[in-house]
Structure formats: C-alpha cells, structure tokens
Amino acid sequence: MKTAFFLVALSLFSLSAQAQSWNVDAVHSNVVFAVDHMVVSEVQGTFKIFDGKMNATKPDMTDASIEFNIDVPSISTDNDMRDKHLKSDDFFNAEKFPKIHFKSTKMVKTGDNSYKLTGMLTIRDVAKEVTFDVHYGGEAKNPYGKIIRGFKADLTINRFDYNLQWSKLTELGGAVVGKDVRIHCNLEMVKS
Secondary structure, eight states: OHHHHHHHHHHHHHHHHHOEEEEEOGGGOEEEEEEEETTTEEEEEEESOEEEEEEESSTTOTTOEEEEEEEGGGEEOSOHHHHHHHHSTTTTOTTTOOEEEEEEEEEEEOSSSEEEEEEEEEETTEEEEEEEEEEEEEEEEOTTSOEEEEEEEEEEEEGGGGTOOOOOBOTTSOBSEEEEEEEEEEEEEEEO
8 A cells, every 4th residue: 555655656746847837038038019000000019027937747838837927017119108098098007907917728739839829818807818829939058057948929919809999090080099909929938
C-alpha cells in the first residue's frame, strides 16, 4: 500500500514539475490598436501598462492557460484631448472600468508556428468570447540567461459589442470613428 501511494505521489510531483510558467516582459512587448477615422484614414494607439502570464505543461503549449490584463487609463494615441475622450463614458469609462481582461479557454495549434487562442475578453462590463490569431516566434535565451518566447497575436473586435458606443457621422454619412478595432500584441514572455 505504501509503495502504491509513493508511486502516485511521485507521478503527481513529476507532472507538476513539468509545468512551465511564463510572464510578459512589458519592456519588450506592446499592445497596439487601430481604428478607421473619417473613413479615409486610421488612428493608432497603445496601452502603456499591461501584464500577463501563461502556464503550460505540454511543449507545444496546446494546454496553455493564459491571462492578460490591460490598464485602461494608460491608453495613449499621442493626443491628450482624444485620450481624455477615450477614457470617458463615451468609450471605456476608465474610472469605473479600469481594466481590460482576457482569460483563455483553449489554444489550438493550426500550423508549425500558428495557433488559435480562444477566451473571454472583458471590456467595461461586457465579456465575450474571442479568438486571437497567434504566431509563435520561437524560444531563445536573453542576455541575462533567462529563457524567453515571442508571440504576435491579432484580433479584430466590433467596439459596439463592448458598449464603446460614441458615434458621429461625417457630412457624407461615413463614421467619424469606425466600428472595427484591430488589436495587435507583440509579446515577449520570460520563463519563471
């Protein structure tokens, strides 16, 4: 009986020892978004403060569990007036809803270095399932001896789905601010 218990305990220890944790290195990462402006051009912005983590036991990361948080007040479009408007209740209401949150539900490998990452994205008080297209850039060792992995993740959302409702029309009837928001994340993750 003791031998069986020991073998089970050893096998559980072995499984947990294989789990790997990774944290976003914000210094070498960015979160960029773009939206159409006046129909004919595009405005880009970034979020300056964010964090994320990934846990996985499988080498191909298909069992990865990922969480990501963005600090809404850190939004920047290089225009103070526009940034203030984006933080208002017309858009994010940063005072009441200071965080954008993503929590994964599955990661499916679709090619040698490509994945579909599905999970719940919460903006303001709305949570919806989304799927990112993810490109895995590979693994390396940084100058400090830490193991790192690189990822690029892309997603397009309809801002109206998340109660980012402000809308005005141009003289010709086009939207001043487009409904589709294109999100691009460049993420470098460091093994804990």
